[in-house]
Amino acid sequence: MNKAIIVTALVAGPVLWGVVAGLSKPAKMRNAFVILGSFFTIIAGLLALKGGRFTFSPGPWEAGLSFALELATILAILGVAIRIRSRPILYLAALQLAVALAGHIIGTGTGGVLEPVFILDALSMVLVLVISLVGPVIVLFAIGYMEQHAHHAPPTAAGERRFFFIMLAFLGAMNGLVLANSLQWLASFWEITTLCSFFLIGYDGTDESRANAQRALLINTFGGLALTVGSFWCITHGTDTLTGLKAAQLVIPMAFLCLAALTKSAQVPFQSWLLGAMVAPTPVSALLHSATMVKAGSYLVLRLAPAFRGTDLMVVLALTGAFTFAAASFLAIVQSNAKKVLAYSTISNLGLIVACAGIDSPLAYAAAVMILIYHAVSKGLLFLCVGTIEQSIGSRDIEDMGGIMYKMPFTTVVALLGMVSMLLPPFGMLLSKWMAIEASINMPVVMFLIVVGSAFSVLFWAKWLGRIQTVSFHPRYTLEPLSPFMRASLFILAVGVLVLGFGSIILYRDILRPMVTGIFQRIPVGVSEWSIFRADSEFAFWPFIVIPGVFLILAIISSLRIRREQVRLPYLAGENVDMKDWSVDGDVLSYSFRTFRDRFEPAWSSSQYMRSSVNEAKIVPWLNMVAFLLILAMFGKIHLL
């Protein structure tokens, strides 16, 4: 009974609140329902945490319901394909429908073995918490953001009612996806998230957003087809659940499921849909990148990984993920569009998760779960920051973000925190990257790719960090005006980043280690791997917190003691404009210098994007080809080709 309530609250709850919000026309009433729905989702997540692990089977009627839901979603995709006149999507969806129906008709049944329909175990719990704690915060941000967005949105934009309905429904579908053990439920929720992302990406209704939404639908329908083929294989081999599949160790359907996961996680060569998704309003990008959608793919890989230990599939998967990590980090270097940098960084981090799942070691598995958690919070925060900055300065180009520290100190500090958390100790991303590198010591190629990728990611984060904190001396700062919803959401996520960051060791030791030990309990693991896993408990992480902490305090004290008289202009070879020209009301306005004919020119130097030596358009096809070959190798290795 209790279980039924929790599952319903997690899955159907957000959807129902979304329906109510979508039906209410007055903006105030709709906002109230959206707020209620968000809080309800958070409470449902906390209830699930309190309730602990369980397995749940609603009753014999669920099979019919899930089948009906799966058919309905595929038919909906078919309908969309007809409406937007896209033949490829139509064919894929039709094929998917045929496979699903065929599976239903010729399925051999499970031979009397009854597996639970929904499972809430440690891994699902992590995902449920990410979805129902981070997701609603983004939805709350969206309330403030969409009010602003309405002013400059194109006239073709869909209504906000549909927007909030889909945002909330997305959370419910994601919760369902991570709880489902039955393949049919999994497929249904998988398709629902595909549809949700299609509608959200195309929200603005411009030519560009429609084209990108269509591409997202195409690639994800391809993934959906792979998922359906995988479950067809399972059903004709005596199982219809994930646990059954893992017990039977059917490698071929696992490969298909992994393929589906790669499309959803936007791994190279499927990355284009996620890059295109940035045309959507920022809360959508934040949701797609952090709590929902792309996490579904990495979740599925993590779910299956312990079952195909030691197979060749695993090796190729690690290579594919590590390749994506390095390639996407590399491509991020040449971007100056903030959202694109974030998108490539998401792709690379998801690649690292996939690589860790494939590295075949408990330590790497723990690292993967850790990246999943930290990435969700930090990336959600960063997207919201970019959205806020974009609404204020009217640009999402990193080069335009100099000086925003003074214009919008709150958002900038929060953004800095988000970036630092992706890069520096004591935050968890660093810890997990370190674990990933140590765990990959037995796979030199994977390790090399991870190391190279980490170096590239340092490069692009450092450039961006350097740009947004470029600021002149100002005696005092005033907080920028911001919608209370946006400020509150940014604040909540920033606190989350801090708490999780400083708690990273505790999280690893007290939650992830027992969890991973539990997952690998019945699976033979080499002695040396366990010893690496256990050796991590003796590392000294405290110097990373104590010493920089002390110096941070010293730095704050000495920077507060700086007076106006101690401020100087930068060295410009003696050609600076006089002091009286650049100082107004005590604020330094510009750093100009005199050029010929006594003209004033501002001193300016751009960041390096290495565009002279790196041509993105030329490199991407090659990267795609390598990744495509790796995926072919995946199917070749399991003797399907």
Added chain:
Amino acid sequence: MVDVPQWLIIILALVYAPIIGLFLMGIERKLSARFQGRIGPPLFQPYYDLMKLFSKEALVLNRVQILYAYLHLAFMMVTVVLLVLGQDLLLVLFAHAFSTICLILGGMCVRSPYSRIGSHRKIMQMVAYEPIMILMVIGIYINQGSFMGRDVFLLGKPMLLTLPLIFVAFVVAGMIKLDKSPFDVATSHHAHQELVKGITIEYSGPFLGIIELTFAYEVFVIFGVMACFWTTNLWAGLGLALAGYGTMILVDNLTARLTTNWMVRYMWSIPLVLALSNLIWIYK
């Protein structure tokens, strides 16, 4: 052997590391002067310089600068602490990298074209030497079966015998770290470049002092790591480190500064191949 408490080791290391580092810098200035036919400053000149910097008035461009000077030092101290505690070498490497990143960010946060360009070149320097550092750690792992620094001393035979090529590559990487010619593209201890002082141009007084102090720690770290390639005999280790350090000074005086792109190309070809072939040689 006496069991020294951990906190004492840490304090001793934090106090003596810069003293040793500054002394080495003094030797370097003296040696360089002799190479160039000058008498050179007194051996303790770096100490006097540092004291003078700390006694000067603090002049800044903005407040963010100060933060990064302090963090630059803080993470270098973390590096030293982790090293003397014999901790995980990858973590040591990370801490070291963050120290450099803080310097880069400190150079970037001001509106000075010179220091921004210096910062970007410093990033390229990191791209050039960081793979070699990581290959060195991998080599040490293959050698001893763990990432822990303290296990180097349990090996029972000098690391140089199994990792000679990696040692050579590390000396080259160390030259970049210590801004020696031909790699001193981001900043230089000689004021003869188009970037003036590059990345640290906008630092002065006590804050420049902090950066100089960090540099002293860094000299100590590089010197210490070179010494760890011969662990069985203290004098042999010291000799090895002095030989490596002397080579750096010699090359610094023999060569002129080259471009950033050349540096990256060079580092990703010759030293990287040296380190990789060493790895293939010992790979089990």
